Amino acid sequence: GAVVSQHPSRVICKSGTSVKIECRSLDFQATTMFWYRQFPKQSLMLMATSNEGSKATYEQGVEKDKFLINHASLTLSTLTVTSAHPEDSSFYICSARGGRTNEKLFFGSGTQLSVL
Amino acid sequence: GENVEQHPSTLSVQEGDSAVIKCTYSDSASNYFPWYKQELGKGPQLIIDIRSNVGEKKDQRIAVTLNKTAKHFSLHITETQPEDSAVYFCAASIGTNAGKSTFGDGTTLTVKP
Numbered sequence: 154g155a156v157v158s159q160h161p162s163r164v165i166c167k168s169g170t171s172v173k174i175e176c177r178s179l180d181f182q183a184t185t186m187f188w189y190r191q192f193p194k195q196s197l198m199l200m201a202t203s204n205e206g207s208k209a210t211y212e213q214g215v216e217k218d219k220f221l222i223n224h225a226s227l228t229l230s231t232l233t234v235t236s237a238h239p240e241d242s243s244f245y246i247c248s249a250r251g252g253r254t255n256e257k258l259f260f261g262s263g264t265q266l267s268v269l
Numbered sequence: 270g271e272n273v274e275q276h277p278s279t280l281s282v283q284e285g286d287s288a289v290i291k292c293t294y295s296d297s298a299s300n301y302f303p304w305y306k307q308e309l310g311k312g313p314q315l316i317i318d319i320r321s322n323v324g325e326k327k328d329q330r331i332a333v334t335l336n337k338t339a340k341h342f343s344l345h346i347t348e349t350q351p352e353d354s355a356v357y358f359c360a361a362s363i364g365t366n367a368g369k370s371t372f373g374d375g376t377t378l379t380v381k382p
Binding site: 157159187194195196197199202244246248256257258259260261262263265 | 301303305310311312313314315318358360362364369370372373374375377
């Protein structure tokens with residue numbers, strides 16, 4: 154199956170700093186990628202849809218100035234958590250559509266963000 | 270919008286027994302139903318999927334059934350093994366190359382050796 158690589162897997166940062174998370178489709182092109190946030194023992198919460206070459210589409214309640222998304226190429230999307238605060242601590246996951254009919258979702262391995 | 274409900278939230282079985290997880294969806298336009306397995310600290314992994322034009326699909330010990338009329342689909346794992354222990358999510362989506370998946374709340378499966 155298709156492979157989505159996500160880095161870093163874990164990051165600890167001080168409050169007020171910015172953190173960038175990368176999501177790469179390794180063996181296929183992804184015009185659309187998705188970013189999720191997941192709290193312990195809960196389901197995935199879609200934050201935004203990242204579209205190659207255009208602005209991301211954010212879900213209701215997600216601050217676009219707080220969570221900057223860039224999808225500059227067909228294989229790379231980045232999520233930057235700006236001026237991170239302890240309440241931003243969470244598990245962040247990306248996914249990309251792939252497969253023959255482009256309906257299958259392939260997920261990255263996730264990034265555990267801890268803001269001190 | 271689509272609403273997906275998943276049951277049970279936790280499931281504990283003895284090794285070798287079968288496990289069944291059920292999901293219902295609300296939007297009759299949904300036509301793609303994947304199941305994901307998520308291990309602790311990792312991203313979800315697609316384990317099996319089914320499209321609305323198929324009633325059942327099997328892959329070794331894993332099978333998925335779909336009842337379009339009742340709008341529910343189920344994951345069946347036979348001959349469970351301790352390594353099957355994980356959180357399982359169902360999802361529903363509409364169309365290909367577009368749209369967003371709606372996920373269930375997840376089922377924590379524990380297989381006791």
